[in-house]
Amino acid sequence: MNTTIDKIAWIHLEHGRILSTRSHGRDVYYIPGGKREPGETDLDTLAREIREELAVAIIPATATHLGTFHAHAHGHRDGVVVQMTCYTVDHHGTPTPSSEIDEVVWLTYADRPRVSPVDQLIFDRLHHTGALR
Template sequence: MIDKIAWIHLDEGKILSTRSRGKGTYYIPGGKREPGETDLDTLTREIDEELTVTILPATATHLGTFHAQAHGHPDGVTVQMTCYTADHHGTPTPASEIEEITWLTYADRHRVSPVDQIIFDHLHQVGQLR
């Protein structure tokens, strides 16, 4: 199982998503936990690396934990995505391996990874993603 932490950043019914260099699929920003890191350690490090913004850990709220087949991995390899909302300082800007950031709606569900599709479904059902 791949253990990932993600930042759910919503604005006017759209979700911030990223695309890595050379990839065609969009992903909710975040990444893999490093040894010894807490969820919030991973969240703040990954979002700073990918988007050059500072997550405010005291504002982080667990949105949910989702499981799916890991995109681009052999059958049976799963991903666990633990999602948080949080306030931040700065303007999201592509950095590191991120080539593009964009705002997606539920109509873009087919453009994201399997675990992100489950998250899109959840957010749409609760009225947060249009």
């Protein structure tokens, strides 16, 4: 039986690098964001997750849908897929580790092997468009 994990992610690029995070006890990096709670819209989820993980406030009116990506969910059994709906959005504040986040880093395409499978697809798209160096 296939299971889909519905996640919303913040694509934040600066100078050809992408903001990424590593949670406590994890061995790979993940683009910031998280799972939708019942009744939440994409932007509700994004605002809550980014506030919890990085202690910044997004500006929902500036959100642009970048794409939706599907891949095997890292660390889960076969048949578990993550659907990652990605947005770019402006924000207030400086991203700093909060909640379960242990580390905040800026990655380039060379770091692709260090991220989850769905993030690798996102890295490929961003690199292809020239946004990620």
